[in-house]
Amino acid sequence: MKKRTMMLLVAAFPITVTSMAQNVQPADSVARQLPEVVITSEMPVTRLEGSTLVSTIAGSVLRDAGNALDVLAQLPMITVNDKSVEITGRSNVKIFIDGRPLHDEDELRQLRSEDMKRVELLMAPGALYESNVGAVLKIVTKKRFIKGLSATAEAEAERKRRWSGVEHVATGYHSGAEEVFLSLSFNHSANLIKGSTVNSFLHEGNPVRIGSTQNNGHTTNVCTAKAGFNHSGKTLSFGAYYRINPEHGNQANDGTEWMDGENDEDRHINRRTSAVNHLVSAYFDNTFGGKYHLHFDGNFKRSSSSSDVCTAYPHSVTAAVGSSENRRNTLWAGRLYVDFALFKGSFTAGAQSSYTHSALDYEMLNAEIAQYIPSYTSDARQTAAALFAQWSRTAGRLSLSVGARYEFADYIFCKNGIRDNGISRRDNVVTPDISLGYRINNCSQISLGYKTSTVKPPYSQLTGSLNYVGCHEVEGGNTGLRDERMHHIFLSGTFYDFMLQADFIRSTDTYAFVKQLHPQKNLMLMLHPVNTDVSAFSLYLMWGKTVKRWKPGVTLGMYRQWLDMAGTRYGKPILSYYADNAVSLPHNFLITASVSGQTRGDMHTNRFGSTAFTMNVAVSKQFMKKSLTVKLSATDVFNTACHDWTMNTFGVFVDKKQTYDRRSILLSVSYSFRPHKSKYKGEAAAEDEMKRL
Helix, strand or coil, rough: CCCCCEEEEEEECCCCCCCCCCCCEECCEEEECCCCCCCCCCCCHHHEEEEEECCCCCCCCCCCCCCCCHHHCCCCCCCCCCCCEEEEECCCCCECCEEEEEECCCCHHHHHHHHHHEEEECCCCCCCCCCCEEEEEEEEEECCCEEEEEEEHHHHEEEEEEECCCCCCCEEEECCCCCEEEEEEEEEEEEEEEEEEEEEEECCCCCEEEEEEEEEEEEEEEEEEEEEEEEEECEEEEEEEEEEEEEEEEEEEEEEEEECCCCCCCEEEEEEEEEEEEEEEEEEEEEECCCCCEEEEEEEEEEEEEEEEECCCCCCCCCCCEEEEEEEEEEEEEEEEEEECCCCCCEEEEEEEEEEEEEEEECCCCHHHHHHHCCCEEEEEEEEEEEEEEEEEECCCEEEEEEEEEEEEEEEEECCCCCCCCCEEEEEEEEEEEEEEEEEEEEEEEEEEEEEEEEECCCHHCCCCEEEECCCCCEECCCCCCEEEEEEEEEEEEEEEEEEEEEEEEEEEEECCCCCCCCCCCCCCEEEEEEEEEEEEEEEEEECCCCCCCCEEEEEEEEEEECEECCCCCCCCEEEEEEEEEEECCCEEEEEEEEEEEEEEEEECEEEECEEEEEEEEEEEEEECEEEEEEEEEECCCCCCCEEEEEEEEEEEEEEEEECCCCCCEEEEEEEEEECCCCCCCCCCCHHHHHCC
16 A cells, blocks of 8 residues: 655655655554665756756657656656655655646556656745645656557566566557547565564663564555546647556564563464555646636545454464454545736636545454553544645746645544544644746756645544554554644755755654553553654755766765754764766667665654665666667665664664565566557646545
């Protein structure tokens, strides 16, 4: 399942601050990945326009890279990790292809690099987008309007500790202004995480240690089917599509748990999950009066998921602990805006609304454990509305963008059918933004900006549910989590072959995970999120230059935060580096190699271990007039990436040792038959709410 990325990504000096929050995996595993920022020396084709980085793909070596993911992985400020696109220093990224939003990553695998014209990275999105959108990535393709049938197919096989694979087929028929399309995909992933956890603390004045070992295997099968139509005229366009995503997963965790003075107990955790997501999206787009552009988007999403967990102790008298969870989500959303020329600039104004319903039924099947983890039902409903306006203009060397967004939300939370007035609330927020850019010359630009935003926690963290982890440990959410308020100042600049990105973010009521004693009859620890304030500064310096067929790039960076909690400071800085090399060879060969590393340092309440050196390599080749692309890649070649972390909160010190499936070999084969550029112009009406679900 997709989880909301709430993490900081550091590599190549790239530390990505994802809404300044943390992400915790089940069984006491806080996830913090420090992927690399991949920079090639194609800097001559990347320029800063205001606060937007524009990279020209057509005519560069990247046109033969393979698919869109391969291209994005080579651009400044962008990293691709396990098919997920992240922007350095930004959270909540929205991706568009020819003006329409990306709703699944299959589209990036389907889009060929030779069909891409340019990539625009908006580092300071205006009021047109939700206030918490940190960056917008726009992919513009070449104009290819071929009538008739078109098709693409791709297959991937990846070997980590286990085998994973992806199969994707897309086809469409185009007849003038009319278009119908269909795509099918299947993704099988198998991951294995090994590790150990030791919790050290004082209890009644005596030192105590509680620990566990994990051998966690997770297998997931995801299918996606999408079908739709589109009509695109000279001034009038409209279309719709339907997408369904069934998903099944199985997680088996064999290990032990122990406490000082007690014997080690073998433990087996089995989790089975099943989910299905339905999405209907429609749009209407019209230009009238020769200068007024009107656009409407509507979305409906419904999802349901269920999971059954059983923790057994096969060689002990301890009774098995079982639980079940059923979640149902519904979203209705609409957005309408108009844009036109105003005062020699571009003006956009509009409105947006959404209704979200998230319900959870939790049942604890062990009567003894139910005394402190009881069964319950929860129901969360939110009605939201927003008004927004933005004006931008370029005059000579100067570019200016100003905007404002008003957001209203009515949130109602009920537990066991009873409304909780302490948690239910109404919010009214105004979030302004402004950015100013100056072009020094054709090779040097600078941009300065400020924006505020509101970040709402995911619904999964607002349920307040507790999950059984072991005889002395539980994990849970927090129904009292408040919305995060962010103030963001940024500075961007390019000077010939150099690029600079600096950010200062002040967040109030962001949430961080803590572990502390949980008041129960038996000694119990609880891992859960709490609100806290944090300030962070990040700085990235990048260089790249083309030397004939060799295109090297280097990124250096630093992340430093200021966070105090319960008398403990978390402020150790993280330094990182990334060195990338791309070599273009005759006969459509492209070879890339990168090395990266980072020092030990703090991100929120976690201190992550250092990685001195990791290496990734890839080689791709195109055949049959570039219709067939074959790529072979290897990540973490020497298995040197470190995923260990520690946490010290409220007197509990956690030492986590773990190894992920980072090292892998992947073979990808893709074929395109008469590829066609879609004219679908639909966007997302409430992307932020979709991610929260």
